[in-house]
Amino acid sequence: MIKNRIVLFALSFLLWLTLSWSFRAEDLMIAFFVSILVAWLTADIFPGKVGIFRKPERYLWIIYYIPLFAWECLKANLDGAYRILHPDVPLRPGIVKVNTTLKSDTGITFLANTLTLMPGTMTVDVDRDRGVLYVHWVDVKSCDVEKATEEIVLKFELVLKRIFE
Amino acid sequence: MIYTIVGMIFIIIGLIFDFIGCLGLLRLPDVYNRLHASIKCVTLGTSSILFGLFLYKGFSPTGIKALLCILFLVLTAPVSAHVLARSAHKSGVKLCDESVCDKYQEDKDALS
Numbered sequence: 001m002i003k004n005r006i007v008l009f010a011l012s013f014l015l016w017l018t019l020s021w022s023f024r025a026e027d028l029m030i031a032f033f034v035s036i037l038v039a040w041l042t043a044d045i046f047p048g049k050v051g052i053f054r055k056p057e058r059y060l061w062i063i064y065y066i067p068l069f070a071w072e073c074l075k076a077n078l079d080g081a082y083r084i085l086h087p088d089v090p091l092r093p094g095i096v097k098v099n100t101t102l103k104s105d106t107g108i109t110f111l112a113n114t115l116t117l118m119p120g121t122m123t124v125d126v127d128r129d130r131g132v133l134y135v136h137w138v139d140v141k142s143c144d145v146e147k148a149t150e151e152i153v154l155k156f157e158l159v160l161k162r163i164f165e
Numbered sequence: 166m167i168y169t170i171v172g173m174i175f176i177i178i179g180l181i182f183d184f185i186g187c188l189g190l191l192r193l194p195d196v197y198n199r200l201h202a203s204i205k206c207v208t209l210g211t212s213s214i215l216f217g218l219f220l221y222k223g224f225s226p227t228g229i230k231a232l233l234c235i236l237f238l239v240l241t242a243p244v245s246a247h248v249l250a251r252s253a254h255k256s257g258v259k260l261c262d263e264s265v266c267d268k269y270q271e272d273k274d275a276l277s
Contacts, residue, residue, distance in 0.1 A: 080206055095269045
């Protein structure tokens with residue numbers, strides 16, 4: 001578990017420095033002691049695998065993922081604004097079921113969060129054992145599980161799989 | 166100078182999106198659709214306001230804190246939407262009449 005603590009210490013040290021954004025010796029010392037305290041107290045809550053930080057291609061996929069996410073997020077907002085401002089409020093809502101092949105906790109969390117910010121979809125519940133997400137969709141194109149999976153999940157699943165698994 | 170103007174433009178765009186999100190709370194029919202409006206528009210709107218603040222202030226403590234706030238907002242806002250929707254469904258809030266299908270309810274009925 002010692003590796004876990006070192007990674008947590010480094011992350012909290014960086015976070016403290018960016019939050020305070022002053023690099024005098026006394027600030028660095030406070031950051032050091034607070035990060036040690038945080039790493040010592042909370043390492044058991046974050047039992048993630050540390051080796052995940054070591055593979056460089058993951059970082060490249062993260063760099064690819066951020067613009068994709070930002071673009072889809074902007075599209076989601078324009079789509080939502082159109083629906084809200086249109087005089088008739090065009091909606092075809094419903095809760096559909098989609099499959100996912102992601103296994104890790106972090107991957108599923110990020111997939112659910114991403115879906116919530118995507119055009120017209122919002123995660124209502126997650127069943128990790130069966131690999132199923134229940135998604136509220138503003139503009140239901142098909143109630144069928146396979147087709148809904150194709151429309152909603154696939155685009156992000158491939159990228160998230162390369163980042164987190 | 167140019168950063169101030171671009172920052173102001175970002176803040177105005179953010180305010181417009183926040184306003185549309187609040188309008189969505191009034192116009193859309195049920196709790197799930199309203200969550201859509203509030204979460205999407207308010208996340209991007211507030212992020213845009215914070216980004217404008219960052220451009221306005223530059224790499225000062227305030228600007229960097231605004232950037233970190235964007236990160237935390239994007240990470241945590243969807244979780245709150247998910248929890249609100251899930252608890253609404255569990256406590257028996259019905260979907261609105263135009264709804265097409267409700268697989269979640271079907272699966273719950275099948276399991277119980």
